[in-house]
Amino acid sequence: MDAITAHPSTALLTDRYELTMLQAALRSGAAHRRSVFEVFTRRLPNGRRYGVVGGIGRLLDAVENFRFTTPQLDWLADEGVVDEDTLRHLADYRFTGDIHGYPEGEVYFPGSPVLTVEGTFAEAVILETVILSILNHDSAIAAAASRMTSAAGDRPCIEMGARRAHERAAVAAARAAYVAGFSATSDLEAGFAYGIPTTGTAAHAFTLLHDSERDAFTAQIDSMGRGTTLLVDTYDLAEAVRTAVEVAGPTLGAVRIDSGDLTLLAHRVRRQLDELGAHKTRIIVTSDLDEYAIAALAAAPVDGYGVGTSLVTGSGHPTCAMVYKLVARETGPGGPLVPVAKRSAGAKTSVGGRKWAARRPDADGVAEAEVVGTGEVPAQLAAHLLHVPLIRRGEVVGREPLAAARDRHRRARAALPLSATQLSKGEPVLATELLVPADVLGLAG
Numbered sequence: 001m002d003a004i005t006a007h008p009s010t011a012l013l014t015d016r017y018e019l020t021m022l023q024a025a026l027r028s029g030a031a032h033r034r035s036v037f038e039v040f041t042r043r044l045p046n047g048r049r050y051g052v053v054g055g056i057g058r059l060l061d062a063v064e065n066f067r068f069t070t071p072q073l074d075w076l077a078d079e080g081v082v083d084e085d086t087l088r089h090l091a092d093y094r095f096t097g098d099i100h101g102y103p104e105g106e107v108y109f110p111g112s113p114v115l116t117v118e119g120t121f122a123e124a125v126i127l128e129t130v131i132l133s134i135l136n137h138d139s140a141i142a143a144a145a146s147r148m149t150s151a152a153g154d155r156p157c158i159e160m161g162a163r164r165a166h167e168r169a170a171v172a173a174a175r176a177a178y179v180a181g182f183s184a185t186s187d188l189e190a191g192f193a194y195g196i197p198t199t200g201t202a203a204h205a206f207t208l209l210h211d212s213e214r215d216a217f218t219a220q221i222d223s224m225g226r227g228t229t230l231l232v233d234t235y236d237l238a239e240a241v242r243t244a245v246e247v248a249g250p251t252l253g254a255v256r257i258d259s260g261d262l263t264l265l266a267h268r269v270r271r272q273l274d275e276l277g278a279h280k281t282r283i284i285v286t287s288d289l290d291e292y293a294i295a296a297l298a299a300a301p302v303d304g305y306g307v308g309t310s311l312v313t314g315s316g317h318p319t320c321a322m323v324y325k326l327v328a329r330e331t332g333p334g335g336p337l338v339p340v341a342k343r344s345a346g347a348k349t350s351v352g353g354r355k356w357a358a359r360r361p362d363a364d365g366v367a368e369a370e371v372v373g374t375g376e377v378p379a380q381l382a383a384h385l386l387h388v389p390l391i392r393r394g395e396v397v398g399r400e401p402l403a404a405a406r407d408r409h410r411r412a413r414a415a416l417p418l419s420a421t422q423l424s425k426g427e428p429v430l431a432t433e434l435l436v437p438a439d440v441l442g443l444a445g
């Protein structure tokens with residue numbers, strides 16, 4: 001059993017400097033200043049038109065379980081990571097602040113305040129790494145999955161990437177893919193943990209095990225019934241299809257093609273199945289698919305897609321480059337919050353102040369801008385605010401069924417301009433408009 005699964009604590013899923021900052025802030029007296037941190041990204045991956053918020057449910061679990069165990073504290077002491085005063089502080093650590101943000105499945109754009117964490121500096125700063133770890137991974141997978149399900153249209157996509165990722169990342173990826181429209185996963189742990197439908201029948205090894213393809217198909221039909229999916233490209237494809245229908249009859253559930261020119265082969269197999277009377281037998285294709293390959297198969301007689309490597313690696317973009325920045329802090333005990341922001345000669349600037357976000361629709365109800373501001377919300381945007389409460393005074397209030405996030409994503413994507421689903425390279429489909437006082441834009445913290 002590895003260290004992560006051996007205990008539920010998430011407290012060491014963090015970088016060392018989070019704790020050394022805490023130690024220094026405790027010594028200076030600034031650790032208890034009320035602070036506001038914000039998660040956002042400065043840009044989307046090259047060519048992407050929108051991002052997808054993934055992992056909020058996992059994030060809530062991680063914050064709830066961010067508590068230091070005695071063995072963890074002993075290890076920190078043995079390693080000399082922090083001093084005794086800080087260890088005593090960590091022994092009693094509980095997040096008692098507030099978190100609000102974009103709900104899972106929602107889309108986002110550059111500058112969108114995806115998550116806002118408010119509490120004392122001591123409470124909020126040490127959550128940075130685990131929050132970013134979850135959001136960057138799960139949102140990257142969700143964005144890739146959204147592009148794939150959009151390209152697939154009404155045809156189902158099955159997540160099959162467990163063997164191409166770290167075993168725990170694979171479970172998180174299956175979850176994120178389901179939020180973004182995938183219909184099922186091959187990963188049983190994802191099914192067990194999150195209630196995602198699971199699917200799977202047999203690999204080439206099962207066919208190779210038997211003395212003949214007919215024997216393999218017969219064994220599978222006897223075990224799983226005629227509605228199963230038979231893998232038909234171990235040897236000769238046309239012969240395998242013929243044998244499959246002879247063994248299962250015309251009510252065979254599906255055949256799977258895992259190699260070759262999938263467009264050409266799908267047409268050939270569909271024609272052959274129809275000639276054999278198996279008109280309702282579906283064709284499932286796999287073999288290193290991504291959103292571009294799925295789009296290219298739109299005109300082919302394909303009934304479903306199995307996607308692995310490209311999905312669990314974010315289809316070339318395995319992270320969202322989200323950052324966690326302090327945007328406001330208390331001036332002193334009981335004092336007001338003042339905006340703070342990094343000011344740099346490079347591109348790593350940020351905008352200070354606690355922010356709200358709204359998506360402004362046009363007259364037809366199609367989103368036309370992401371509006372981000374500080375202070376009072378304009379009346380015309382009040383009905384279009386995006387943030388929801390997730391944690392209030394340390395208690396989780398935003399936990400929801402995974403199906404709710406899945407439905408939300410479908411609605412959010414449908415409300416974007418049609419160009420959002422184009423796979424050709426382009427700018428984000430919505431511009432981010434800032435409603436922030438000019439003097440705040442140049443603040444340095």
